[in-house]
Amino acid sequence: MCGIHGILHLDGSDAPRTxxxxxxxxxxxxxxxxxxxFVDGPLAMGMRRLSIIDLAGGHQPLTNADGTLxxxxxxxxxxxxxxxxxLESKGHRFKxxxxxxxxxxxxxxxxxxxxxxxxxxxxFALWDAPRRRLLLSRDRLGVKPLYVWRDAHRIAFAxxxxxxxxxxxxxxxxxxxxIAAYLHLGYVPAPxxxxxxxxxxxxxxxxxxxxxxxxxxxxxxxxxxxxxxRTESEWVDAFREGMRxxxxxxxxxxxxxxxxxSGGVDSSAVVGFMAEASAAPINTYAIGFEGGPAEKxxxxxxxxxxxxxxxxxxxxEIVVTPDVVGLLPKLLWHMDEPIADTAFITTWLVSxxxxxxxxxxxxxxxxxxxxxxxxxxxGNHYLSRFDKFPRWTRRLATRASAxxxxxxxxxxxNTLRLAKGFLAAANLSFEDRYRSYVAVLPxxxxxxxxxxxxxxxxxALTDAFSRATGSDPLNRMFAVDxxxxxxxxxxxxxxxxTMAASIECRVPLLxxxxxxxxxxxxxxxxxxxxxxxxxxxxxxxxMLPADILDRPKRGFGTPMGAWIKGRLAPVVxxxxxxxxxxxRGWFDGNAVATLIRDHAANRIDGTDxxxxxxxxxxxxxxxxxxxxxxxxxxxxxxxxA
Numbered sequence: 001m002c003g004i005h006g007i008l009h010l011d012g013s014d015a016p017r018t019x020x021x022x023x024x025x026x027x028x029x030x031x032x033x034x035x036x037x038f039v040d041g042p043l044a045m046g047m048r049r050l051s052i053i054d055l056a057g058g059h060q061p062l063t064n065a066d067g068t069l070x071x072x073x074x075x076x077x078x079x080x081x082x083x084x085x086x087l088e089s090k091g092h093r094f095k096x097x098x099x100x101x102x103x104x105x106x107x108x109x110x111x112x113x114x115x116x117x118x119x120x121x122x123x124f125a126l127w128d129a130p131r132r133r134l135l136l137s138r139d140r141l142g143v144k145p146l147y148v149w150r151d152a153h154r155i156a157f158a159x160x161x162x163x164x165x166x167x168x169x170x171x172x173x174x175x176x177x178x179i180a181a182y183l184h185l186g187y188v189p190a191p192x193x194x195x196x197x198x199x200x201x202x203x204x205x206x207x208x209x210x211x212x213x214x215x216x217x218x219x220x221x222x223x224x225x226x227x228x229x230r231t232e233s234e235w236v237d238a239f240r241e242g243m244r245x246x247x248x249x250x251x252x253x254x255x256x257x258x259x260x261x262s263g264g265v266d267s268s269a270v271v272g273f274m275a276e277a278s279a280a281p282i283n284t285y286a287i288g289f290e291g292g293p294a295e296k297x298x299x300x301x302x303x304x305x306x307x308x309x310x311x312x313x314x315x316x317e318i319v320v321t322p323d324v325v326g327l328l329p330k331l332l333w334h335m336d337e338p339i340a341d342t343a344f345i346t347t348w349l350v351s352x353x354x355x356x357x358x359x360x361x362x363x364x365x366x367x368x369x370x371x372x373x374x375x376x377x378x379g380n381h382y383l384s385r386f387d388k389f390p391r392w393t394r395r396l397a398t399r400a401s402a403x404x405x406x407x408x409x410x411x412x413x414n415t416l417r418l419a420k421g422f423l424a425a426a427n428l429s430f431e432d433r434y435r436s437y438v439a440v441l442p443x444x445x446x447x448x449x450x451x452x453x454x455x456x457x458x459x460a461l462t463d464a465f466s467r468a469t470g471s472d473p474l475n476r477m478f479a480v481d482x483x484x485x486x487x488x489x490x491x492x493x494x495x496x497x498t499m500a501a502s503i504e505c506r507v508p509l510l511x512x513x514x515x516x517x518x519x520x521x522x523x524x525x526x527x528x529x530x531x532x533x534x535x536x537x538x539x540x541x542x543m544l545p546a547d548i549l550d551r552p553k554r555g556f557g558t559p560m561g562a563w564i565k566g567r568l569a570p571v572v573x574x575x576x577x578x579x580x581x582x583x584r585g586w587f588d589g590n591a592v593a594t595l596i597r598d599h600a601a602n603r604i605d606g607t608d609x610x611x612x613x614x615x616x617x618x619x620x621x622x623x624x625x626x627x628x629x630x631x632x633x634x635x636x637x638x639x640x641a
Contacts, residue, residue, distance in 0.1 A: 002060070003030035003499075004072045004125055004146075005158035006045025007167060008134045010212045013042060013153075020046030023163040029334070030074075030159065030499045036060040038070050043127055043134060047072040064104050065093060068129045073100040074159050075122030075144045076506065078249045083117060099252075100124070112137070112206055116219060119249070119512050123201070125157060133210040140220045141366075141510050142190075142203030142487025145495055147336075149198045155209055160496075161198055161336040165623075172623040173197070177457040179586060179616065180450060186340030186440040186608050187489040189460030194337040194619065203487050222479040224470035227520040232535070235521055239371075239539040242518075246511035247273035250362060258283030258358040260350060261315070263303020265373070265533060265540070265549060266364025270508060272543045274362065275311040284313040285354040285361070287346055289559070290321045298559050307548060318353045324563060325571055325636045328615065329629035333622055334500035335493065338615035340440055340608040342557040344493040351501035359503055365494055366510035369481045370518045371536035372526035376437035377474055431465050434477055438485060440608040449591045460484050474523030482515075561607035565600055567640060572596065572610060574639045575617045584620060587613070 005023035009015050017039045024035055024046050037046045038061040047060050062071045077083070080099035083106065088094070092105045103124060106114040112135055121143035126135045136157050138146050147161045149170055158164050165172055173196040178188045190200035201207060204220040230238070247270055251257060259271050261284040274282045286304035289295035301317055308315035324345065331348055332338060354361055368374050428436060436442070438461075441449070461484060468479035491507070498505035508514075518526075521535065528534035537549045564572055574580075576596065578589045592613065599606030621627050 002047050002074050003027040003159040003163070004045070004047045004074050004123065005156075005163045006043065006072070006125055007154055007156040008209055009042040009154055010209065010214075011042075011153050012132075012212075015039065015042055015044035017044060019167065020044050022166045023158060024048050026163045026166060027158070027160045029502055036072065038072070038127070040070070040127065040129060042132070045072055045125055045127070047074070059096075060098075060100070062096065062098060062101050062104060064108060065095070069104050069108060070127040070129065071100065071104050071124060073103060073122060073124035075100075075120055075124075075139065076250075076252075076504070077102055077118055077120040077122065078252065078511075079117075079119040081252075107135075112208075113219075115206070121506065123159060131210060133208065135209075136201060136207040138201045138203055138205055140204045140512055141482060141491065141515065143491050143495065143507060143510065145492060146201040147193060147198055148201055148207065150214065155214060157201075161193055161195055162333075162623075164195075164198055170197075172626075174586075174620065174624065176450075176452075176454045176586075180446055180454040181457070181460065182338065182340075182616070183441050183446045183449060183609070183612055184439055184443055185460065185484070185489075186612055187485070187492065188337050189484055189488050192457070195623075200488075203483075221467065222475075222482050223516050223519045224468070224475075224479065225520060226470065226472045226475065226522055228522060232525055232538075235525055235535050236538045238517055239521075239535055242511070242514040243269060243509065243539070244273050244276070246508040246514050247362070248277045249511070250506045250508040251277060253360045255359040256283065256357060257360040257362065258285060258354055259313075259362045260284075260354075260364070261286050261304045261307060261313070262300045262364075263305075263307050263548060263551070264300070264364065265537065265544070266367030266509060268307045268364075268544055268548055269367070269536075269540050270362050270364050271307060271311055271313060272540070273508075275313065281312055281314045283354075283358055284308050284315045285350050286315070286317045287350040287353070288317060288319045290319055291559075292562075295321075295559055295562075298557065303548060303551060307544070310545070316353070316357075318350065320349055323637075324558070324560075324568065325640045326633045328618055329622065329632040329636070331497065331500070332615055332618050333629045335496045337492075338612065338619040339489065339493055340612035340615065341489055341493060342560045342607075342611065343490070344497050345558050347494060348497040348500055351498045351503055351505070355501040355503045360506065361498065361503055362506050362508060363494065364509060365490055365505075365507045366486065367533075367536070369478055369486055370509055370515060371533045372474055372478075372523070373533045373536075375532075376434065377477060377527055377532065430473065431461075434465075434480065435461055440612055445591075449587050449595075451585060451588050460488075472523050474526055475519055475521075478519060486510075560611055561599070561605060564607065564610055570639050571636050572614055574636075575614050576610075580617065584617070 005020060007015050007019055020037050027048055030048050035048055036059060060072050077099040080102045083102040087105045094101055107126060115137060121139050123138045123144040123146040145159060147158050147164060149156045149164045156164055156167055164170055174194060175196040178192040178194045181192060182188045188194050190202050193200050205216055205218045207216045259274055259282060261267050261271050271282060271284055286301055288299040288301035331344060464480040464483040468476045470476050494505050525535050576592050581587050581589045595606050595609055598604045599610060621632050
């Protein structure tokens with residue numbers, strides 16, 4: 001696990017030898033154990049290493065026997081032992097015990113097409129010296145991020161965007177198209193980044209730069225065919241064995257490992273299979289909040305303790321009243337891009353806590369997408385019942401929904417919030433219903449917020465639906481999730497926040513084989529009779545108790561909406577005041593003020609939208625105003641005092 005970075009001069013002129021060191025210094029947190037550099041004429045690249053496998057011998061860059069192939073890689077290849085044995089049987093000789101060395105030998109054996117055999121999370125750069133050919137590649141699900149910048153003569157890459165800002169001539173500028181997309185979805189969808197002229201390489205994509213020409217190709221997608229041949233019991237067995245195999249495979253490590261444990265189905269399943277495979281107690285880590293009713297609603301410690309006791313783990317908890325104001329500038333510096341998902345805060349807090357004991361952590365991220373755990377997956381289920389009501393009743397309910405209050409920090413108001421969202425979308429098409437469920441702000445409201453019209457750009461969800469061609473509605477939604485929210489929100493924040501604490505996070509529920517298995521499962525079995533994750537829960541029925549399997553769903557976030565109405569209100573007011581909005585020139589002050597008032601009055605749940613605006617302003621102070629996280633934190637803490 002590490003960070004990689006480099007630059008290639010497309011015209012063949014020599015690259016600056018000192019640049020990789022400057023880029024690596026910015027991302028030292030990703031790899032505090034080691035540094036590697038390589039320069040060959042037009043190419044200069046490097047890496048920062050967090051040592052996980054082959055601690056002594058895994059120094060990078062890695063090379064083949066004659067030094068003609070050179071690799072810097074970030075991540076882990078989980079099936080490296082099987083691949084290595086096969087390659088050695090063909091005569092390949094390995095120089096290290098590093099898992100990533102198999103990438104070099106696969107390329108030597110069959111070119112980049114052979115990388116289809118890799119099972120792992122990664123981004124890497126491979127230099128084919130005889131051909132003067134640079135290849136960049138990203139894993140299938142986008143667990144590891146990779147940014148790319150180019151002009152007419154150069155192309156550069158880095159695991160973190162801030163490293164690219166070290167290149168002479170690269171300026172930190174906001175992309176208006178990315179701002180609009182960010183306000184719509186709460187994250188910046190690839191290939192856009194919030195930085196103008198810096199893009200994100202899409203998952204399952206390889207970029208090739210050779211002879212001054214740059215091309216990209218995508219080699220994998222979520223399967224679109226549905227398997228109706230298996231019985232429900234056969235699917236249950238397949239899910240159970242798939243999860244067991246994935247967890248065991250991803251436990252390989254030469255350093256201590258642990259697991260995040262919220263007490264939800266996904267993290268509990270991961271911990272259960274880890275405990276089954278381990279002779280020693282598993283290290284587990286959980287987070288809870290101190291405070292009033294809103295904080296208690298997000299406190300999952302009792303469930304985590306229940307699971308920890310069940311599997312006899314070495315369990316540690318952190319109970320926090322986080323200094324959110326002081327944390328935001330620091331965490332957004334690590335994030336590179338603003339995000340409206342408060343899970344980035346809790347992920348960092350528990351990662352920093354776990355980093356005192358372990359360097360590798362396993363997480364249940366991806367289980368909701370893979371096995372049908374989101375409430376939006378129940379849209380068709382409830383719609384089929386709603387459609388049985390008389391038309392006049394449905395029309396009246398839809399109109400009345402606009403009057404319902406909305407707040408996610410009380411059980412009653414949260415139920416009304418969900419009902420309001422469902423009724424507002426009931427008459428929309430399948431694709432537009434999905435968009436309404438996942439959007440932070442609808443596009444017309446984004447347009448009202450923006451002071452100036454934004455140049456048209458490809459719409460991430462429209463593009464994803466065009467690529468998700470299957471007929472099964474639930475699996476089609478999963479395919480769209482896998483192209484958008486999963487890599488650009490959940491996996492993105494998981495990578496950035498765990499690496500900010502210098503630990504590696506693995507996501508076994510997004511194992512390639514398990515993903516392909518679950519993607520072919522009929523939606524009538526994944527979600528059955530209104531029961532989310534029906535098949536997964538059946539597969540875990542002998543492992544987890546019913547009160548864990550069927551507990552109410554709660555996201556891994558914070559009571560941010562309540563904080564915005566309370567102790568963060570002065571900070572929100574200052575960051576989004578007319579003077580600041582005028583200075584940036586991005587947003588209409590009246591529209592922003594209306595949004596804040598409607599949230600305060602519970603007319604809408606504006607948590608994500610307001611946080612999106614707040615985080616964007618903090619990002620701008622970091623990168624456009626070039627202020628330090630500590631400086632901004634001191635200013636904001638003064639406002640909150």
